[in-house]
Amino acid sequence: MSQKFTYRNPKILKHARGQACQNCGTQDETIVAAHSNQAKHGKGAGQKAHDIFVAYLCHQCHAWLDQGTGFDPTGIWGQEWQERRDMFNSAMFKTQILLLRDGVIG
8 A cells, every 4th residue: 555645845845934925025024834725735634745845935825825815015916816827836936946946955
């Protein structure tokens, strides 16, 4: 019986501290590595996506992404889930560039 592989990397999560939000640019103490909500990234019932599929987001952008509450502070993205997904993907790609630049992943 094979076990499902889940990629975890604490360095990626820790690296979020001190970074800017990859959606709105805010740089404060609320920045976290927000995991993807997409099944194709490993998200499942009670299972977070793989740690490589994260976006560094501030509290406001993270809440807007996950709960749909509030608004996108950039004014670029609308309330539809597809737009929230597109925002996440954009911020995730920017985060991955930071991770490569800073040598967190190779």
